[in-house]
Amino acid sequence: MSTPSLPAYPSDSSSDSHLDVAQDLPTYTRTINTEWDIPPAEQQHNFHLETKKTGARWLTLVVTSRAASDDEQPTFYPGGNVTGSVRLTLEKQEVMDQISIDLYGRLTIFSHTTANFLHVSRPLFSAAAQNSLPSLLRRVKLGAGQHEWPYSFHLPKGVSILSSVDMEGQSQRQTYRLPPSFSDLQSDVHVEYSLVVRVSRGGFRSGGKLVVPFKYVPLARPSAPTILRQLAYQQNTPVVEPLGDPAGWKTLEAVTVDGMLFKTVAVTAHCRLSISRPLTYTRGGLIHLVLSVEAANEQFLDMITPASLHIALVQRITFGDPPETTRFSRRLTEQTTMKCYDRGNASWWRAPVDGAHFIAPAKVFAGEIMVPEDLVPGCQILHYGHEYEVVLYPLTAVGFTPNAPPEEILVSERVTIVTAFAQGPRPRPHVPPEYNSEPG
Known part of the structure; x- marks a missing residue:
């Protein structure tokens, strides 16, 4: 079977990807009772970037999830909060431009067609926010030792995405429930969620990026049988x-x-x-x-x-x-x-x-x-x-x-x-x- 021709969606486009709660979601069977047999939101996971020379951990992402153990991928359910902290450990004082954390939901088809359906960004540290000088003159230093910033993302019930612009110039939006995480090798389709921490150092020093995938599981149950x-x-x-x-x-x-x-x-x-x-x-x-x-x-x-x-x-x-x-x-x-x-x-x-x-x-x-x-x-x-x-x-x-x-x-x-x-x-x-x- 030939590969279908698919519309182009920018892989980094994310504007207005949150659900407008005034819009109706697609119908989905679920019950009123909200008691679910899922683990509590107290499992802590730690992910690191290490220096090449010494192997010292200089960047740590802490994620708190509902996974059954820390060996499992961080797991979240509808309406939950993705929370934790970002920890930066410096051996000496360093110039720092920006530190941020982003949450992505991404669809990949046939390994080469990728689109973000969810993107939320949280700035953790910004030199621009602390110094009004032009970027070439701006120098904000972080001292040696450990620096830590908390973060929190609320997982929306769904997303509202711009789908087209009609003949009158009016934008048309489509709402979707958040899809479950999955990777189907047979059809070559993948829905992936991830947290991405970016560290941008000052001057010409290289920064760092830590990517941590997590699992999203929708919750729904049948009504009772006879x-x-x-x-x-x-x-x-x-x-x-x-x-x-x-x-x-x-x-x-x-x-x-x-x-x-x-x-x-x-x-x-x-x-x-x-x-x-x-x-x-x-x-x-x-x-x-x-x-x-x-x-x-x-x-x-x-x-x-x-x-x-x-x-x-x-x-x-x-x-x-x-x-x-x-x-x-x-x-x-x-x-x-x-x-x-x-x-x-x-x-x-x-x-x-x-x-x-x-x-x-x-x-x-x-x-x-x-x-x-x-x-x-x-x-x-x-x-x-x-x-x-x-x-x-x-x-x-x-x-x-x-x-x-x-x-x-x-x-x-x-x-x-x-x-x-x-x-x-x-x-x-x-x-x-x-x-x-x-x-x-």
Whole structure:
């Protein structure tokens, strides 16, 4: 697939990158309760620059975060404060021009297209603020010993970024929630946050720059499942299927699968997929599924096993921009490229069949998709976005050739991936042992 043409965003542009709280953020599922199972904001991390000759630490950045240990990358959550201090240790008196700390949020695509969606700067020391003389005459010295400056950044809920200027010269802005930190080598997309300390010495002496990456994790959880499903989790029993707990499932429209059996007999089957509600799932959790297969040809039906079913959790990635008309250009068509990756496959087992609900002979299968613990929640930022859906691919069986190609999506349902579990008992896998090795 060719590399898409992407709009240019200056990598160092950062003006007005904060969220205007008067503007509406994109909708996002979250609960009112603000109690989260996260570490307290008391873990201290220390990062240093050392002199080449002696190895002495002359610049130290202290960061206080919610990481579980100091070995982990500094970690922050929505609405938190990035705090700490910058420590400068001088062996002798030195002329100093400026010391600053910046916070960046940066999107990188294909290793060569980089854009800042967040940039906040804090001056810690400035010779200009202490001496009104012209820069060539200005000399502000810091004495030997240790100098320390505190800093604090409040992580905004989101950012408001200039996207275009319309035909009347009015600026158009787009608001985004802060995306999670991630690095996806498969799609070559990276969202990175960092703190950057810059030290500018006087005269022609070289300065220094200390770059410290940190992790940002959005917090959201599903609403509670039905009482019947909560009881199943609590008692470690199979979840109640759609007929017994209709509020706990979304049943999609039936789809038709056509093909040839042993290259001589035309077969038509009807498949109906049910997905557990709510359609919001936690990393490390489960997506429950029920699939019914109905067909008049019982020989074909006998050949359908858990290995015949192919349902996946798919990540759909979009690069580019929608159509727009601006003061300087007119683009009537989308300039986007899409990629899809399977991020999880279902495991299946036979389930009881209630013949009263089917016109023709049928088989029913129950299944689960384990949501990977490291899956990145859906996000949209600048010219990149990704979301998730559960998709059903054509059935396969020995001797059966479907008319549709194997990668064709028969039916799909968009779902949301979040980082926290719903309050109450957590979902448990319930694949019967005899089916445990048959992913579909």
